[in-house]
């Protein structure tokens with residue numbers, strides 16, 4: 001074997017990392033028969049003449065069967081450089097060959113499907129990945145990319161089917177993803193008024209994730225929609241021990257249900273209990289409002305001062321200032337309080353209340369699927385009091 005060609009390949013391999021690996025995978029008996037035309041193509045590549053290189057490689061694939069894997073790697077390198085059209089032409093040319101063994105054909109089709117995917121030709125990519133799902137050597141990788149397509153296209157039912165298969169055939173655990181996908185379907189069921197189907201899908205979500213937070217929120221909403229407020233409150237309040245960091249998401253719903261039942265005392269007990277576990281400004285605001293309604297401005301102001309000392313959050317400070325502004329009435333000074341309240345309110349509203357534990361993406365609203373890394377259920381609300389963050 002003449003190793004000289006490796007010296008030629010090194011600069012290209014350094015950027016792609018694939019060529020040498022492809023050569024290693026080539027059967028030993030074929031490694032010595034790298035045709036001159038292949039080097040010619042590499043030379044064009046090194047001289048930044050990709051069109052010339054492509055012409056040579058396309059011809060070479062026609063002629064030589066011993067370097068198919070290396071041609072495949074060249075195609076992958078084009079795709080990685082963003083030259084998807086060139087990658088596609090090389091991979092299509094390989095697939096056309098009638099003498100490919102089954103493994104090489106599957107691999108070439110898999111590369112071609114990735115070219116289509118990267119080019120945004122989702123229909124073509126989907127069709128190929130669907131075929132490749134049936135082939136053991138590429139089954140899992142094809143399923144993973146197919147799932148990405150369905151995820152992007154918001155085709156939740158198809159995504160569920162692929163995820164369930166991946167859950168049983170890959171080493172990764174997809175149960176959390178499957179639960180979220182069922183919740184997506186349930187959400188569209190709720191939107192279209194198909195409540196029975198929504199309940200069935202939520203039940204399936206719980207089958208894959210017994211602590212499915214989104215399922216808890218949806219179940220409570222469905223119970224409230226059926227005017228079963230006691231049941232709805234019990235479901236939502238399960239978050240107190242299941243996932244207290246999400247209590248802020250349900251406080252308005254719980255308030256509404258308790259008020260519908262006329263049970264303000266239980267609402268107060270809930271809010272006080274929730275504050276022990278979560279200092280979300282929505283809980284503080286609700287308690288301030290309730291105290292004002294029941295006991296007047298002074299009692300509300302006193303309570304807020306007590307709470308701010310105990311839980312130093314900007315939301316709490318905002319309530320104290322707003323309350324102070326109302327208490328002094330129209331003395332002229334209230335404008336200063338109002339200005340201060342407005343400034344703090346802007347800080348509270350523009351603050352990043354949620355962050356993704358997977359990629360760090362920050363947002364001021366809850367996304368069940370992270371817009372950054374597409375992970376499901378990874379957005380969390382930090383429990384750190386926000387005043388401390390502001391002082392740093």
Ligand SMILES: [Zn+2]
Pocket residue numbers: 356357358359360361370371372373374375378
């Ligand atoms: Zn993320």
